[in-house]
Amino acid sequence: MNNHDAVNEILVRLFANILDIEEKCLKIGEFSDLSISEMHVIENIGINRERTMSDTAKDLRITSGTLTTAVDNLIRKGYVERKRSIEDRRVVIIKLTEKGVAAYSAHEDFHKDMVISALQQLDTKEEELLIKILTDIDVFFKQKYDIGYK
Amino acid sequence: MNNHDAVNEILVRLFANILDIEEKCLKIGEFSDLSISEMHVIENIGINRERTMSDTAKDLRITSGTLTTAVDNLIRKGYVERKRSIEDRRVVIIKLTEKGVAAYSAHEDFHKDMVISALQQLDTKEEELLIKILTDIDVFFKQKYDIGYK
DNA sequence: TTAATTTATTTTGATAATCAAATTATATTT
DNA sequence: AAATATAATTTGATTATCAAAATAAATTAA
Numbered sequence: 001m002n003n004h005d006a007v008n009e010i011l012v013r014l015f016a017n018i019l020d021i022e023e024k025c026l027k028i029g030e031f032s033d034l035s036i037s038e039m040h041v042i043e044n045i046g047i048n049r050e051r052t053m054s055d056t057a058k059d060l061r062i063t064s065g066t067l068t069t070a071v072d073n074l075i076r077k078g079y080v081e082r083k084r085s086i087e088d089r090r091v092v093i094i095k096l097t098e099k100g101v102a103a104y105s106a107h108e109d110f111h112k113d114m115v116i117s118a119l120q121q122l123d124t125k126e127e128e129l130l131i132k133i134l135t136d137i138d139v140f141f142k143q144k145y146d147i148g149y150k
Numbered sequence: 151m152n153n154h155d156a157v158n159e160i161l162v163r164l165f166a167n168i169l170d171i172e173e174k175c176l177k178i179g180e181f182s183d184l185s186i187s188e189m190h191v192i193e194n195i196g197i198n199r200e201r202t203m204s205d206t207a208k209d210l211r212i213t214s215g216t217l218t219t220a221v222d223n224l225i226r227k228g229y230v231e232r233k234r235s236i237e238d239r240r241v242v243i244i245k246l247t248e249k250g251v252a253a254y255s256a257h258e259d260f261h262k263d264m265v266i267s268a269l270q271q272l273d274t275k276e277e278e279l280l281i282k283i284l285t286d287i288d289v290f291f292k293q294k295y296d297i298g299y300k
Numbered sequence: 301t302t303a304a305t306t307t308a309t310t311t312t313g314a315t316a317a318t319c320a321a322a323t324t325a326t327a328t329t330t
Numbered sequence: 331a332a333a334t335a336t337a338a339t340t341t342g343a344t345t346a347t348c349a350a351a352a353t354a355a356a357t358t359a360a
Contacts, residue, residue, distance in 0.1 A: 003277045008265045010284045015168060017288070018161075020211065021295045037317065040166075053338060061170055066318055068339055073316090090326045090337040115158045117294060118287045126283050127153045133280055134160045137268045141164075144267075145171045187346065204308060216347055218310055223345090240308040240355045 018114075025110055031103045033077055041070050042079060042104050045096050052085070053092045079103055175260050181253045183227055191220050192229060192254050195246050202235070203242045229253055 001009075023036050034042070044059050045051050057067040071094055074080040079100035085091035096104060119127055151159075173186050184192070194209050195201050207217040221244055224230040229250035235241035246254060269277055 003281060004262060004265050004269060006281050007269060008261050010288055014284065014288055017291055021291060063319060064338060092338060111158050116154050118290055119154060119157060121286050121290060122283060126279065129276060129279060130283055131153060131156050133268055134164065138160055138164055140267045141167060141171055145174060213348060214309060242309065
């Protein structure tokens with residue numbers, strides 16, 4: 001097996017496993033009534049931000065209809081609140097409740113913990129190479145597939 | 151921003167985009183009747199391999215029932231064939247058809263393209279260091295989060 | 301060698317995430 | 331004022347998924 005195949009194989013496995021880890025950790029934690037998708041909505045709304053439905057849907061690359069039902073459920077569960085914009089009454093503003101902020105923070109802590117643990121075994125030179133390679137992949141995607149990054 | 155935050159940020163962005171990109175490429179290509187999930191089944195069955203339903207489901211971390219319907223659809227679309235094992239008639243053997251192999255190869259090309267362009271700027275020594283880093287991280291995740299690898 | 305148990309798969313009945321298209325309400329343009 | 335455009339929701343559908351029940355075959359135990 002050449003190096004390209006080795007890197008490809010391990011990246012595929014890593015990506016699959018990290019998603020699994022995220023889901024697993026969510027399910028055993030304090031906010032186990034949230035799905036990964038719902039957590040992504042919370043992540044996107046963010047702390048101290050008022051977001052419109054359209055902008056959030058666009059960022060998450062889902063339709064408005066999909067976001068409407070997701071937000072319905074997040075409101076029912078107490079993580080998000082919704083109000084009409086005063087300037088333009090077609091627009092709906094969503095923001096995190098206190099509970100939503102707590103969930104956001106917990107998730108962020110998990111991310112930090114995961115990354116810090118993973119990097120602990122690397123020396124500075126290795127860390128920098130890793131960042132370089134991840135950046136390259138990121139740039140490659142952006143250029144080649146014209147993905148709308150925020 | 152320190153290295154930890156840099157890696158966290160870029161990982162989050164990569165993860166948010168990678169499945170979308172994969173899906174996008176799939177949808178504009180020759181095998182646009184395949185979903186990402188279905189492609190993952192094809193990827194797991196592999197070329198020149200006969201796989202049982204159980205082993206494939208375990209690898210993909212989905213239930214046998216889920217795999218049964220996925221394979222039903224892949225057979226209907228002409229990518230997979232299914233037969234009973236002769237040694238143990240409870241066991242169902244699945245393998246790729248010629249069309250399945252073609253889809254597998256096309257998907258592999260996408261992955262290779264991704265990795266090659268990411269590795270382009272590294273020399274062999276750096277490539278090997280990267281493989282070591284990724285392997286270490288992979289093993290680390292396995293130990294820390296007790297993920298059921300194959 | 302029958303009966304009980306285990307194993308491999310499929311079926312069934314349910315839920316979550318998603319989309320496209322239709323609808324509703326409001327704003328903007330002609 | 332009418333026509334058009336925009337923001338969000340609703341509707342009706344599909345796909346991916348699971349847990350639990352059912353089916354069929356193999357293995358173990360009585």
